[in-house]
Amino acid sequence: MKDTSAAVSQISLLKQKLQTARTALAELDEDRNAKLQTLLQFIGNLSLACKGQNLELDNKLAKLRHNLNTFERIDDAMLDLIELERLLKSQYNHVSTQLEDNRNSLTKLVRQIQRVDSAPEKQKKEIAYFKKELNKPFHTVWEFIPKVEQLIGFYETVLQNKIGPESKLKVLPKHTQMAHELAQMISEIEFRKDQREQVLAIKSLLTEGLSLDGLLEAYQNILSLMLDNIAREKSASQEFLFALNDALSAVREVVSDSFNQTQRSHQLKTQLNNEINTRVDTVGEVIVDTHDIHSLKMQVTEHLASIRAVLARKEALEQREQAILRKSMGQMQKELNELSNEATSYKEKLFEQQKINLLDNLTQLPNRTALEERMEQEFRNYQRHKQPLWVAVADIDHFKSINDNFGHTTGDKALQVIAMALKNSLRDSEFIARYGGEEFVMLIPDVNAADTAQLLNRVREKVKSIPFMFKNQRITVTVSIGAAQILDSELIQETFERADAALYRAKHQSRDRVIIDA
Numbered sequence: 001m002k003d004t005s006a007a008v009s010q011i012s013l014l015k016q017k018l019q020t021a022r023t024a025l026a027e028l029d030e031d032r033n034a035k036l037q038t039l040l041q042f043i044g045n046l047s048l049a050c051k052g053q054n055l056e057l058d059n060k061l062a063k064l065r066h067n068l069n070t071f072e073r074i075d076d077a078m079l080d081l082i083e084l085e086r087l088l089k090s091q092y093n094h095v096s097t098q099l100e101d102n103r104n105s106l107t108k109l110v111r112q113i114q115r116v117d118s119a120p121e122k123q124k125k126e127i128a129y130f131k132k133e134l135n136k137p138f139h140t141v142w143e144f145i146p147k148v149e150q151l152i153g154f155y156e157t158v159l160q161n162k163i164g165p166e167s168k169l170k171v172l173p174k175h176t177q178m179a180h181e182l183a184q185m186i187s188e189i190e191f192r193k194d195q196r197e198q199v200l201a202i203k204s205l206l207t208e209g210l211s212l213d214g215l216l217e218a219y220q221n222i223l224s225l226m227l228d229n230i231a232r233e234k235s236a237s238q239e240f241l242f243a244l245n246d247a248l249s250a251v252r253e254v255v256s257d258s259f260n261q262t263q264r265s266h267q268l269k270t271q272l273n274n275e276i277n278t279r280v281d282t283v284g285e286v287i288v289d290t291h292d293i294h295s296l297k298m299q300v301t302e303h304l305a306s307i308r309a310v311l312a313r314k315e316a317l318e319q320r321e322q323a324i325l326r327k328s329m330g331q332m333q334k335e336l337n338e339l340s341n342e343a344t345s346y347k348e349k350l351f352e353q354q355k356i357n358l359l360d361n362l363t364q365l366p367n368r369t370a371l372e373e374r375m376e377q378e379f380r381n382y383q384r385h386k387q388p389l390w391v392a393v394a395d396i397d398h399f400k401s402i403n404d405n406f407g408h409t410t411g412d413k414a415l416q417v418i419a420m421a422l423k424n425s426l427r428d429s430e431f432i433a434r435y436g437g438e439e440f441v442m443l444i445p446d447v448n449a450a451d452t453a454q455l456l457n458r459v460r461e462k463v464k465s466i467p468f469m470f471k472n473q474r475i476t477v478t479v480s481i482g483a484a485q486i487l488d489s490e491l492i493q494e495t496f497e498r499a500d501a502a503l504y505r506a507k508h509q510s511r512d513r514v515i516i517d518a
């Protein structure tokens with residue numbers, strides 16, 4: 001009995017213990033779950049911090065973050081956590097290899113910088129220390145970034161040191177050539193009067209103390225001047241076309257109005273004519289039918305009055321018609337006058353444009369385009385009349401030395417004076433153009449060989465006698481001239497080539513002379 005009651009009390013004790021253990025287990029579970037939640041939250045935050053390293057990892061982490069809210073037990077999260085661990089490990093290996101590669105690349109770059117002898121000593125020491133530091137492996141990307149920044153700093157200093165803080169990029173012969181060609185091109189392009197000062201400034205930018213910046217600026221400025229001219233030309237043509245269009249529509253309206261009016265008048269007139277005819281017929285009938293002279297008189301008078309009335313209406317209609325016609329003619333005339341004024345002003349603008357297109361900017365002599373036109377014209381004359389025609393090419397001697405010794409602006413002024421002297425020593429029937437640079441071409445028709453030689457020597461002497469004073473120094477400028485007469489079998493371009501060859505000979509025979517190609 002005693003045993004039984006002991007067993008009962010033991011069972012009850014065990015029950016109690018079991019109950020306590022259950023409660024403890026439940027508390028433990030609760031605690032574990034709370035810890036799991038904290039852990040999962042921590043993993044979530046950590047995963048956010050890892051974002052941006054690797055796309056696959058990012059996706060997995062995003063999925064995990066999403067699932068973390070749904071896990072109730074740690075076992076549910078297990079699969080995802082294992083996969084994540086695998087990814088993190090491979091990411092770590094990947095980053096380590098990449099960091100090592102980067103460290104090697106940086107070392108190579110440092111070696112390159114070390115080859116630059118001109119780097120200052122202090123910097124060379126810094127670079128050597130930097131290289132030594134690079135031998136230590138990187139563990140994180142964050143260690144790598146400042147190293148790269150430091151290296152860029154070294155590059156900058158070395159570059160600055162090599163180029164010099166103030167020094168500009170070097171002007172190479174090809175740049176000087178480009179500047180020369182651009183200056184030449186500018187002389188051949190025609191600019192508006194108000195653009196000339198700007199063009200001269202660009203020219204001096206190209207010739208005096210040329211720099212690469214200056215060359216680029218000159219190209220840019222010239223382009224914008226040319227674009228401006230094209231835009232103006234376009235808008236002038238557009239304005240004219242609009243005016244033409246307006247005037248034409250006004251004229252069309254007037255014409256169609258007067259056409260309608262004429263049609264209406266025509267109908268009215270036909271109506272009146274019919275009325276008159278009917279009345280005349282009626283008078284005829286009255287005459288045939290009436291035997292009493294008195295009543296005949298009465299009836300005829302009556303009919304004549306109505307015929308007169310119709311005729312008066314017809315006359316009024318015609319007068320109105322004429323007035324309308326005069327008015328519309330006047331209106332049309334006005335429109336046409338306006339149109340003709342527009343056309344005249346457009347023609348003037350075009351003519352102006354053509355004129356500036358044919359004039360050399362600096363010397364105001366005809367330019368190369370004008371020369372080509374005139375050569376064709378003179379050639380046609382020659383073919384028709386077979387009168388002598390001469391082509392002469394004149395070139396200023398040692399012009400480069402004027403530019404070199406006294407500056408380009410002085411050179412420009414000398415060119416202007418010489419151009420005027422050349423022009424003034426020719427007759428109106430003779431023609432001179434600036435061919436380019438310091439070279440001029442003359443076309444001389446209807447003069448024999450002896451007179452041509454005399455004329456060209458006079459031209460040469462005239463230039464030589466110009467009293468140039470540069471920097472208080474009296475300078476004599478001379479020209480060499482080569483000339484050729486057109487031959488029966490040749491084109492004028494071939495005559496030009498012979499004249500140019502003669503000029504070449506004159507240059508080689510100590511200059512300041514005229515050579516006629518025989």
Ligand SMILES: Nc1nc2c(ncn2[C@@H]2O[C@H](COP(=O)(O)OP(=O)(O)OP(=O)(O)O)[C@@H](O)[C@H]2O)c(=O)[nH]1
Binds near residue numbers: 180507
């Ligand atoms: N000032 C100025 N100089 C120009 C212009 N066009 C060309 N030149 C210069 O003219 C010079 C021509 O030089 P070269 O072709 O060597 O001839 P040169 O010095 O006259 O010598 P020779 O012709 O052999 O007697 C170059 O220095 C050009 O820059 C211009 O519009 N204005």
